[in-house]
Amino acid sequence: MNTLTVNLPAGAARSYPIHIGHGLLHDRDLLASIIPQRQICIVTNDNVARHYLAPLTAALADKTVITVHLPDGEAHKNLASYAQILDALVAARYDRDSLIIALGGGITGDIAGFAAATYQRGITGLQIPTTLLAQVDSSVGGKTGVNHPQGKNLIGAFHQPQAVLIDTATLATLPPREYAAGMAEVIKYGLINDPSFFTWLETNRDGIRAHDPALLAEMIAHCCANKAAIVAADEREQGVRALLNYGHTFGHALEALTHYKRWKHGEAVAIGSVIATRLGVILDRVSDADAVRTAALFAAYDLPATIPAEITTAAILDKMQLDKKTRGGILRLVLPQHFCDSGIDGGVAAEAIRQAIDACRA
Numbered sequence: 001m002n003t004l005t006v007n008l009p010a011g012a013a014r015s016y017p018i019h020i021g022h023g024l025l026h027d028r029d030l031l032a033s034i035i036p037q038r039q040i041c042i043v044t045n046d047n048v049a050r051h052y053l054a055p056l057t058a059a060l061a062d063k064t065v066i067t068v069h070l071p072d073g074e075a076h077k078n079l080a081s082y083a084q085i086l087d088a089l090v091a092a093r094y095d096r097d098s099l100i101i102a103l104g105g106g107i108t109g110d111i112a113g114f115a116a117a118t119y120q121r122g123i124t125g126l127q128i129p130t131t132l133l134a135q136v137d138s139s140v141g142g143k144t145g146v147n148h149p150q151g152k153n154l155i156g157a158f159h160q161p162q163a164v165l166i167d168t169a170t171l172a173t174l175p176p177r178e179y180a181a182g183m184a185e186v187i188k189y190g191l192i193n194d195p196s197f198f199t200w201l202e203t204n205r206d207g208i209r210a211h212d213p214a215l216l217a218e219m220i221a222h223c224c225a226n227k228a229a230i231v232a233a234d235e236r237e238q239g240v241r242a243l244l245n246y247g248h249t250f251g252h253a254l255e256a257l258t259h260y261k262r263w264k265h266g267e268a269v270a271i272g273s274v275i276a277t278r279l280g281v282i283l284d285r286v287s288d289a290d291a292v293r294t295a296a297l298f299a300a301y302d303l304p305a306t307i308p309a310e311i312t313t314a315a316i317l318d319k320m321q322l323d324k325k326t327r328g329g330i331l332r333l334v335l336p337q338h339f340c341d342s343g344i345d346g347g348v349a350a351e352a353i354r355q356a357i358d359a360c361r362a
Helices: 028-034 046-059 079-091 106-121 132-138 168-173 176-193 195-203 205-209 213-233 240-245 248-257 265-282 288-300 313-320 350-359
Strands: 002-006 016-021 039-044 064-069 099-104 124-129 143-148 151-158 164-167 332-338 341-346
Touching (some): 016 028, 016 213, 028 164, 039 046, 039 079, 039 106, 046 064, 046 099, 046 168, 064 079, 079 143, 099 106, 106 124, 106 151, 124 132, 132 168, 132 213, 168 213, 176 195, 176 265, 176 288, 195 205, 205 213, 240 248, 240 332, 248 265, 248 313, 248 332, 265 350
Parallel strands (some): 016 164, 039 099, 099 124, 124 164
Antiparallel strands (some): 002 016, 332 341
């Protein structure tokens, strides 16, 4: 087992561990050490529960446990699902010393975390991510929330978990499309500020696609360490943490325009990242070869890189204005300053953005 620490301001009282290893859901001693609470609410969905709910509840046999099964899919990351958790907590008369465990992917983690942030003005949460995307990104850092029909993650709160437990064995039951979607967030770390990691992902493509255990453990730990450092420096996304949104402004717009049904989140982020890199070419910061290399890496992990013709550029630009990074009506984008070295730009000309979107059409 590899253990990292997210070191937050105010010292050890708010810092928390990320445990990474194979078979951790069956480690009762570990689970007992990180779950002292007596009242437990496990939030999951039927697909995940079929594989992983039994070992978790068996390890919690001496506690009071309720389970909430949410409907699966981005379209259900909404206030109705959030209310379903609150209704269960109230019905069970859980108090402020209870714990919500998110057992599932990023959608489950975000909704369960938001419930923890707001039930009785805040109770403790624990993240047990079972998808690659959640393991390398959404389970770490305390971003919680739900979607609004007009935009992604417009309702939420920052609420750090007491721990993150990443069992790499859960990836064995992940459908290929979900695994590929997670790779979009992995590639993102290279594009932000890590050219050697980007090259590592190119070099180790075959082993990563084959779920090589040693490569997976190394890759997940690298991503978590990268994110933990950024979160420690900027917990509430006032500055550098916004870099983690590389490609996301475009991706979120695509998701909202298709009602969160056409693409997995990571697939939309892949397209958005290709657009962001292409915009870097238009702004004369990266080469055309860099943009081709970026699109090729996403394609190598079975991810899309183009926008379908039926989604207009005007609609994408309009939806982007709802992005949470917009300040004073000015859209702020995470863009390359050089290849695999990104920064935050405000006031990029709309015509340049339009050209980048149009250049990424099928």
